[in-house]
Each structure stands twice: as structure tokens, then as C-alpha cells.
Amino acid sequence: MSVKRRIFAGSQLRNLRAARNLRQAEMADRLDISVSYLSQLENDDRPLSNALLERLAREFPLDWQDVGADSTEKRLVALREATADPLFAEPLPAEQLARIAEQQPGFAERFIALHEAYRRTGQRLEMVDEALAADNASGTRLPWEEVRDWFHFANNYVDTIDRAAEALSIGLIGDHGLSPLSEALEQQLAIGFSVSVRYESNRGLREFDPQMGHLVIDPAQPAETRRFQLAHQLAALALKAEIASVIAAATLRSPAGRQLLFVGLCNYAASAILMPYRTFREEARRLRHDIDRLAHAFGTSFEQTCQRLSTLQRADARGVPFYFCKVDMAGNITKRHSATRLQFARFGGACPLWIVHEAVAIPDRILVQLAETPDGVRYVSMAKGLVKPSGSFERSPRRYALALGCEAAHADEFVYADGLDLASPHRMEKIGVSCRLCPRPDCDQRAFPPSDRAILVDPDQRGIVPYRIN
Template sequence: MRIREGLGQAAMAARLDLSVSYLSQLENDDRPLTPAVIARLAAAFPLDWRIFDADDADRRAAALREAIADPLFDGPPPPADALHRAATQQPVLTERFMTLHAAYRRAEERLQIIDDAISSGVQGSERLPWEEVRDWFHEAGNYIDPIDRAAEALAGELGANAGETAIIARLSGHHGIRLVPPSDDAPLRRLDRAAGTLAIDRALPPESRRFMLALQLAAIELEAPIAAVAGSARLRSDVAQNILASGLANYAAGALLMPYEAFRAAARAMRHDIDRLRQGFGVSFEQACHRLSTLQRPGARGIPFFFCRVDMAGNITKRHSATRLQFARFGGACPLWIVHEAVAIPDRILVQLAETPDGVRYVSMAKGLVKPSGSYARAPRRYAVALGCEAEHAAEFIYADGLDIASTTAATPIGISCRLCPRADCDQRAFPPADRTILVDPDVREVVPYRVS
């Protein structure tokens, strides 16, 4: 693990708060891995440590440490050796505690969805088809194993990161589909099944053009797994079913251009530097961000990221979170979040350390993007994307390098949305919280014309 990280023994020992001689003895099997040292390894290298084939007690102890770190529990966590003893001596009780904690988290998330819907006047039965599909992806963890693995296998057949030439040759040689010039009023992509032709908008940048080619190939070659997943989703309408199938094809295209293991390894080696990743895989900034949020394969997970896309009006048009941060299903995001500033400043990366009301801290990166329309008569599309992780993963996230993670005052206090945020002293509040009483004093006027009780 030390060699893979490119660390010398002194640097590794410093990261684990051990002496160099102690570390050397560990590496030569002259000392055992005690629960305290295991805890330090798991904290310093959370992603690496997961891959080791620990015994059941070690796995339970690691999971118990993660659950007990929830801000729900006040005070410092119990010592590592105490948690290890609990996992070893009371395995059934430990398992049930973790099951209970996971159920609590799921219940909290569902309650938030219901609160958000009620406060926004939208009932669950009234969800639009695209909202139903969005929630399906969220509940699936934004990782679809059979499609991801099939796309990775297809990428291996194409070779060289599934280059444009290889995709065009595959479409032509295996499926009789020729790439032809588009007409002036053509959509982004148009397949003429009868003629066996594919036209792609000439105004698209190279990475978007390649994505459209990958999307067409994935839709054809992965038709069976896409249909199987979509068919088992139990959505309420044919429209939602079709939207899901389209979304799964787009997912497959991203997995084809950024094969799981290769992309995950590169992301970790580059400390999740988006610009380096997009250049290495020939994808757009947004595509690379989105793919990072899907790296949740069991046994080979990436950093748990949240990802979203926000338009000029503050609408969240894409969202997913593998972290404890959950986006509001209806309405906009917190105005204090850096992504709103990024929309107005294209091609500049902004970073932020933020803290949610539950006490969890997040490092987020946001960048404003402009998609050209290809014509003066059509306005370009402007939006921003944001990617972030919990602060405990800051060492693996290059965008956290300039932030003072340890400072108790450096984090911006943010919420999920104004209707759900319990903060009583926010000057940026647009609406009062749905579950609190508001007080109005006619003799006192502050920034917000009411107080939250």
C-alpha cells in the first residue's frame, strides 16, 4: 500500500503517527497489526484498506467505526480497541446495531423526500416520469452492475479507450451503420434504421461527438442488459420506462468510454484531478465528474462523491450522492453553495469547505460550463457542475489542497434547501423552514423579516 501511494517509510510513518522503526517491523511481520494500528490505517487510507481480506471481526469493527462516527452520536467515538472488542465479543449485537443504523439512515432520507414533496406541494403519486426515473437511479446507488460490466467488456474489445475510429468501425462492421453528414436542422444524434445511417450534430465538440457515437453503440450492443434492468424497475408508466431505458443507455456510454477499473485506478493516481482525467479518457469535464459519482462497485468502490448540475436559474438538473449529503428533490439548492457562483463564471474552478446542519463537512469543487449551440441564432447552454466528498477523504481529492480542513470556523454553513434547513440565523434564507414556527416583530427588522423558533 505504501509503495502504491509512492511514499517513503518516513512519510508513511508520519501519516500513521508511528515511528519509522515500528512501521518497518510491521512491514516485516515482526509486529502484529493491533486494533489501534488498524484504525489508523483505515482512517488514513479508507479506500485501500477496504480491499484487504480481513476476518469477520475486522470487517465488523471497520463498519462499526463508520457507523459510530455519525454526527447523530454526541461526543468522541469510543477507542478503537473497544470497538474491536465489541465486534469480536458481541458479533450478533454489533451486526444488529449496524443494521439498525442503516435503517435509520434510510428512514431519514425517505422522510426528507416526503417533507420536501409536501412543503413544495408535490405528492409522491404526482411525480413526473423523469422524477420517478431520477429517484430510481438514486435508490440504485447510481451504479448499475450488469450494464457497467458489459460496457467494460465491450471497451476491452474495442481497445485504446474506445477511440472514435474504433467505435465507427464497430458500428459499420458489426451493425451496418454508416456515419453520414447531418442536415442543417439535425438534432444532436439521429439514427435512420431503414437507411442504416447515423448523423451527429457538427457543432458538438469532439468529446461530445465521441459520446454520441458511444451511446449509439452501447444502445445496440447492450440492448439485452438495458432491457432487463429497465424491465425489472417497476415504474408506473411506459413513458417512465422509456426514459429509464434512455438513461441506462447514456450510463452505458459513460461506462464504455471510462471503463470502471481503468478509470478508478487513474482517478486515484491523479487524486481525482478532473482535467487530467478528461484529457486521458477523451471525455468532457461533466462526463468525468458524472462517472466519478458512479464508482460504487462492491469490493472496488471509489471515493463516495456527490455530483450535480445546476442551470442559470438554480434548478438542479442532474443529481446524485453517494455521501450523506442528499439534495432536495424539489426546488433549488442552498444559495450559499459555491455552485451558484460558478454558473456565472465559466471555465473557472471554485472550491469550498461546507458544513451541513448535521455537522458533516464536505469539500466541493464547482465549475461553470458553456455548451456552444453552433449558431448565433441559438443561445449556448450555460450551467455549472459540482463534485464533492466528505472531508475525511480530502487527502484523496486534489481540490481540497488549499483548504484548512482542520479549522473550526473555515466551513460555510449550508443546508439542503431553505424549506428543509433548520438554521435560524441564515441571512440568505428565501423561505422559512416548513416544520418551524416563524415569529414577526413589527418593531424589529433584520435581513430576513421573521425569526425562526
């Protein structure tokens, strides 16, 4: 017979409230309990109930994770997230979930794994559907699509490389703040690998001669980009074994795909060197993921900072689940990853109602949007248009936009959500993945009908589009 656990967490509750700068009345209101009850909990006069544990995990998911919950509590959080899927009519009661997590751990873990497999299978079916819609009936993926999908199904986090890069970074930082300086990277290349660095114009962004040990970098690049190129080359040499091991296990079909994965993993490691995981995660949470302030603190670019935020998925210290993408002037998604339930279209453009498209036309200005996808999940999105100089009058500058967002449940952690009315249905844009995958029948911006629905055409009636969706 199972013995009911009595969980006392007074100090953790007090620390959580202090970290969030909440008064007892405000904390009690968030937890839907009385102030006197909260006071008893904080003084360890009463244990936490299963319902309160579930509420704490829901209201403060990252904070409560950091408290050091035991395996049963972590299982309960994962089970709650799985059963809250829009697939189910309504979530199970907190007490019932707690009993399952504690008394039937094997079943709970299998259910969680099954739900994850279901989610991944759904994503793969969407890929096949889009390939067919794009007249790619064979389903054959180009090398860069293989690599993009590999990072997606790795959840954009590679543990062995991330930890090795973090250890390397800590050894280089010393007393110089949060991130290694360019001088430290150059010194490590010279001492550890006999690589000399030269800055010369009219070359590529980065060119390495492994025989001579010469690394040439274009000085016309911004300082953040030059430092990233140094980190990339250091990662390629210092983490060669770790990167090779990951590539060997990736089972990519083409040599080009494996070479692209090598480049991608070196870029990933470079980000982890410049923004070491735990330091970056702590600073990101302290600054509430203010990208400009984070970029200044770590000496990184806006894009590098956004992309690193999307990789914070380490099992024992997860960050906010973000989605990240890069969109060019034509609406093509050239970079994408999502740790949220929002998924991106693989072919064609994204939903025209998404704020990222407006951001492309308005560089150097941050736009914010509250949006809801057809499954009822709400997201807070930040988008910014950027112009990257070409370094020459003869070449046009590159113009694109970046988008970073999270589910509205994490709005407290995201400074860009400040001022949004998260509960108002009138302040919310109804978006989809793409027109071919969006089931909404009443969208004024629809470019194509959904690929899985029939259309009805009446010559005597005309709406915004010349058909109705059956």
C-alpha cells in the same frame, strides 16, 4: 471461544507508504505511533492491533480497501462508518467495535443493514416533506423524477451493465490507450450491427433509424459529444438484454418512466464504455481526481468525467464517494447524485451559500469551497461554470455549472483540496440542503423559514430576515 487473530501486513504497509510517497516518520505521525513501532510492523515483527486496523481504515480508506482485507475487517470498517453517524453522541471505541465485528458478525451485519435502511428512510421522508412544501400533496412523481430517484437509490451504480460495458470496452481499446477511439466504435456498429454512421448538419444531436440501420450525428457537436453519441448507440444495441433486465426489475409506473430509464441506462453504459471501471478508477486515483487531466486522458468532456467519478461504487473496488450535480442559470438542479451523506433538495434551489451558484456566473474557472452541513460533516467542493455552444447565432448557448465534492476525510485523494485549511472553522462556509430543510437560525442568506419550525415575529425588531426561528 474465539481465538484472537494475529494480522501481519508488513508488505502492505510498505506498499501503502510508497504509493503515498510518505517517509516512515510521516506515516508514523499519521497513525499516531512511533517510527520504531512502524518499522517493526513493516518487517512483520509485530501484528496489527485492532486499534491500528481501525486507524488505517480511517486514514487510508481506499488504499486499505485495496489491500484485500478479509470479511471481518470489511465488516469492521462498515460498522465504524455506521456508528460514526451524527445520530449518535460519540463513536464506540475501536477495540469494542473490533470485538463486535469478530465475535458477533450476525449482529454487526444486521446493525449495518438497519443503519442503511434508516438513512434511506430519512431520505424518503425528506422527499415527502419537500413535495408537501411544493404543494404536491399527492406525492405523485413525474416520470423523470421516478428515474432520477431510481438512480439515486441504486447508488448511481448498475453492476451488470457496468461490467458488461467494461468487457465491451476492453475488446475495442486494443493498443490505443485508455478508451475506445471513435473509429473503433463506428467499426463495431458496422460489423456487429450493420449500422452505418453519417454526420449531417441541421438534424438532432443523434438520430437512429433501426429499419435502415442509419445513425445520423450532428457534426457541430464537440468531438467528445460525438464520440459519446456513438457509444450510446452501441450500448443500446450491444447491451440490449442487460438493459432490458434492469428495466423489468425497476417497477416504474409509467411507460414514459421506463423509456426515460432506458435512455438513462444507455447513457450510463456509454460512460462505462468510454471510461471502463477499473482503468478509470486507477487513473483517477493516480491523478488525484484532477478532472481536466482525466478528461484529456480518456478523451471525454469535463461533465462526462465528473459524472463518471460519481458512479465508482463497485463493491470490490469502490472509488471516493463523491456527490455530483448540474445547476442551471436559474439555480435548478437538473442532475444530481450523492454517494456521500450530503443530499440535494428535490424542489426549488439549493443553498445560496454553495459555491456552485457563483460558478454559473464565472464560466471556465474552477472554484473550491470547504463547507459544513448542519449535521457537522465537512465537504470539499469543486465547481466550474461551463458554456455549451448552440451551433447557431439564432439559439442561445447553454450556461450551467457542475459541482463535484467529497467529505473532508477524503481530502488527500482530491487535488482540489490542496491549499485548504481543513481544520480552520473560519475558512469554512456553513451551508444547508435548502432553506426549507435547513435548521440554522442565524443564516443571513435565508430565503424561507424551515418547514418544520415555527417563526417568531416582533414588529419592533428587525434583523436580516423579518422573523426569528423558534
